[in-house]
Amino acid sequence: MSGRLKTTANALRRGAGIAAALASGRPTPLSITFILTHRCNLRCDYCDVPTAAAEEMNTAAVERAIDELLAAGLVRASFSGGEALLRADAPALIARAHAGGAMTSLNTNGWLGPGQLETLAPVLDQLMVSLDGPAAVHDRVRGKAGGHKRALETLIQAADLGIATSSIAVLGPWNVDHLDAILTSAAEHGYWAYVQPAMRSCFDGRLGLEPALSSGALAGVADRLEAARKQGLPVGASPGFIDLLRRAPHFGDCGTCQAGRRFATVMPEGFMVPCHLQTAAGSWPDGREQGFDVAFTQLGGPLVGRGCAIAPYQEADRVLKLEPRAVVAALWRLRGA
Numbered sequence: 332m333s334g335r336l337k338t339t340a341n342a343l344r345r346g347a348g349i350a351a352a353l354a355s356g357r358p359t360p361l362s363i364t365f366i367l368t369h370r371c372n373l374r375c376d377y378c379d380v381p382t383a384a385a386e387e388m389n390t391a392a393v394e395r396a397i398d399e400l401l402a403a404g405l406v407r408a409s410f411s412g413g414e415a416l417l418r419a420d421a422p423a424l425i426a427r428a429h430a431g432g433a434m435t436s437l438n439t440n441g442w443l444g445p446g447q448l449e450t451l452a453p454v455l456d457q458l459m460v461s462l463d464g465p466a467a468v469h470d471r472v473r474g475k476a477g478g479h480k481r482a483l484e485t486l487i488q489a490a491d492l493g494i495a496t497s498s499i500a501v502l503g504p505w506n507v508d509h510l511d512a513i514l515t516s517a518a519e520h521g522y523w524a525y526v527q528p529a530m531r532s533c534f535d536g537r538l539g540l541e542p543a544l545s546s547g548a549l550a551g552v553a554d555r556l557e558a559a560r561k562q563g564l565p566v567g568a569s570p571g572f573i574d575l576l577r578r579a580p581h582f583g584d585c586g587t588c589q590a591g592r593r594f595a596t597v598m599p600e601g602f603m604v605p606c607h608l609q610t611a612a613g614s615w616p617d618g619r620e621q622g623f624d625v626a627f628t629q630l631g632g633p634l635v636g637r638g639c640a641i642a643p644y645q646e647a648d649r650v651l652k653l654e655p656r657a658v659v660a661a662l663w664r665l666r667g668a
C-alpha cells in the first residue's frame with residue numbers, strides 16, 4: 332500500500348474507532364499519554380517532575396502497554412516525560428504505536444541528539460516542543476544556556492521533515508508579558524503556539540495554580556490570544572480553551588472531564604491514572620499486574636477536582652466531546668502553521 336493510501340486508511344480507521352466508541356458509550360482508551368520517564372536533562376523553575384524520578388518500566392513492559400491499549404481501541408498515542416527521549420528505546424516505542432495504526436505525538440524540551448529527528452520522522456505525526464519565551468527568558472527559566480536555540484532548531488527541522496509542529500509555553504509571572512514574542516516567533520518560523528498556566532504541582536491538581544499568576548493575568552492572556560488569532564497569528568488553542576482561561580483559578584469540574592473514560596495517562600512505573608494531575612488524589616490501578624486495558628476500565632469516576640487548563644488534556648477533552656470548534660482546530664493543527 333502506498334504511503335498516501337496507508338495514511339488515508341489509518342485516518343478512516345481512527346475515525347471509525349472514535350465513532351464506534353462514542354456511539355457505544357463505553358469507556359475506551361482512545362488517547363493515551365505514555366510518560367516514559369520522570370528524568371529530565373533540564374531543571375525548569377516551575378516543574379517538580381524530575382524530583383519524582385524513580386522506577387521505570389522496561390521496554391517489553393511499555394511494548395505490552397502499547398499493544399494492549401491498541402487492541403482496546405487506542406487511536407492516539409502521546410509520549411512525554413520528563414524528557415522522553417532520555418530513554419534510548421523511545422523512538423522504537425513510538426514506531427510500535429505508529430505501526431499499530433495510532434497517531435503519534437511527542438512532547439520534548441527540544442534538546443535532541445544527532446540524528447534523533449531523522450529517526451523519528453517516519454513514525455511521528457506531531458511534535459510539541461516546550462518554548463517558554465524569548466531566548467533570555469527561556470534559558471533562565473529552564474536553567475540551561477542554549478536551550479532556546481536548540482528548541483527552535485528542532486521545531487524548524489521537524490517541520491522540514493514533514494512533522495506537524497507546535498510549541499507550548501508554561502505561563503507564569505516570568506513570561507506572561509512575553510506572549511506577543513512567543514506568538515510572533517511561531518508565525519516567523521511556521522509552527523502553532525500553545526500556552527498553559529503553571530501549576531503548583533505536576534502531580535496534585537488540587538493545589539491549584541502557581542499563585543503569582545492571577546486570574547486577571549490569565550483573562551488578559553485570553554484577550555491577547557483572541558486578538559492574535561484575528562491578526563492571523565498561529566494560536567494553537569481552540570476557542571473553548573481560550574474561554575477556559577477566563578475561569579481561573581477554578582477552570583471547571585473534573586467530574587465532567589473525559590479523563591479516565593476516553594483518555595488517560597500511563598506513568599513511568601506502570602500505574603494508570605486519568606491524568607497526571609490526579610496522581611496524588613487516589614490509588615490507581617497497576618497496568619503491569621492487571622493488563623493495561625483492564626487497568627483503564629478501573630479508573631472509575633466521576634473524578635473530583637476543579638478542572639485544569641493543561642492544554643493537551645483540555646484539547647483532547649473537547650475533541651472527544653465532539654465540540655465542533657475543538658475538532659476543527661485539531662484537524663487544522665495537523666497541517667503546518
Ligand code: SF4
Pocket residue numbers: 536584585588589590605606607608609634636637638639640641644645
Ligand atoms: S479537568 Fe480532566 S485533565 Fe484536568 S485535572 Fe481534571 S481530570 Fe485531569
